[in-house]
Amino acid sequence: MSNVIELEIAGIRAGLEITDAALSAQVRERYAEFIVANGRPHTHVRVAVIAGARFVPPRSGPWAIETYRDGNHLIYRSYYDAAWVNLERGYGLLELAPESDVENFLRVLYAQLGLRVGALLLHAAGVVKDHAGYVFFGASGSGKTTIAQFARELGYTVLSDDLVVVKKNDASVRVFGVPFRGGEMTDAPRVNHSARVAGLYALAHAPRHRLAALAPSDAVARLAACAPFVMAESASARCVMTLCSDLVARVPVRELHFNRDAGFWRVINEMG
Structure with a gap:
């Protein structure tokens, strides 16, 4: 089985390259209805699971999601995950702790990718x-x-x-x-x-x-x-x-x- 899980949402394809078996199984189950095969994703993101990863200091209030653009790069950070994506070239890296998941990152990614296609x-x-x-x-x-x-x-x-x-x-x-x-x-x-x-x-x-x-x-x-x-x-x-x-x-x-x-x-x- 390929390490790349390709999602298609609203006609927009993103490939997640996941080598961690537990996370791969979770993503395949959670997003099963949106997984496609043999396509060419608009964006390819390598996903790395890192024990003990922390990116934003804990704080009270709503769940912290920090995101901004740096030129063609989308920057994303939360408590247990962080990513950068070159939106123009279509590749990026997501790092996350084992207790995290990919959902908040995907929301931010698709919000940005969507703007490029109306x-x-x-x-x-x-x-x-x-x-x-x-x-x-x-x-x-x-x-x-x-x-x-x-x-x-x-x-x-x-x-x-x-x-x-x-x-x-x-x-x-x-x-x-x-x-x-x-x-x-x-x-x-x-x-x-x-x-x-x-x-x-x-x-x-x-x-x-x-x-x-x-x-x-x-x-x-x-x-x-x-x-x-x-x-x-x-x-x-x-x-x-x-x-x-x-x-x-x-x-x-x-x-x-x-x-x-x-x-x-x-x-x-x-x-x-």
């Missing part, structure tokens, strides 16, 4: 209903998991309750499932599926369900605020804003006011 990693719930994709985006606590839970109860396909990729596709936009979990639906499957986006919805709590129009500038700002790992650097931030403008020009973006029951689908259906 794709945005977005904090959003993704739902496929009647072959159409619906993307509900917002900050933590905005209701993404609630939306996803109602969708699953109704028999719709849930791509995620926390992260999806939205990607330009000619004059339209597609939403893709990703293998990352981070929301509250820990039992949700990692669905390798995509659909053409019918609507993008900025979430807002309200006493009754309704849709409100968003000015294009507001829609762009709301989308960009939900793009993780790519807004700290000015060059990446400019790319995000341009991409969000393109998305808004292709797909309706509305504010969805909802009161945490499944009746919000009625107002979406009525809008067509």
Whole structure:
């Protein structure tokens, strides 16, 4: 068996060269739905497991992830893992402790790789209903998991309750499932599926369900605020804003006011 595990997410391929047997088995199991064979990855990353590795001093608060661009190089650091990737040439190195895993690094990597091909990693719930994709985006606590839970109860396909990729596709936009979990639906499957986006919805709590129009500038700002790992650097931030403008020009973006029951689908259906 090859040491290289090749993942394809939203059409973007990354190869992980892993010689550590335990980590290789974990990655193959966790990301099984997204593993492809006999391809040519856009980026090849050698993964080295190092006992006792520590990269960021422990501190209180949210889990620390440090990431920035140095020219063509993506730099990533967290408590137990660190990496650099030459985005232009498509190769890099990830070092991590045995108690760590590759997931946070992959999130950062795919957020950056996506920008190069018109794709945005977005904090959003993704739902496929009647072959159409619906993307509900917002900050933590905005209701993404609630939306996803109602969708699953109704028999719709849930791509995620926390992260999806939205990607330009000619004059339209597609939403893709990703293998990352981070929301509250820990039992949700990692669905390798995509659909053409019918609507993008900025979430807002309200006493009754309704849709409100968003000015294009507001829609762009709301989308960009939900793009993780790519807004700290000015060059990446400019790319995000341009991409969000393109998305808004292709797909309706509305504010969805909802009161945490499944009746919000009625107002979406009525809008067509």
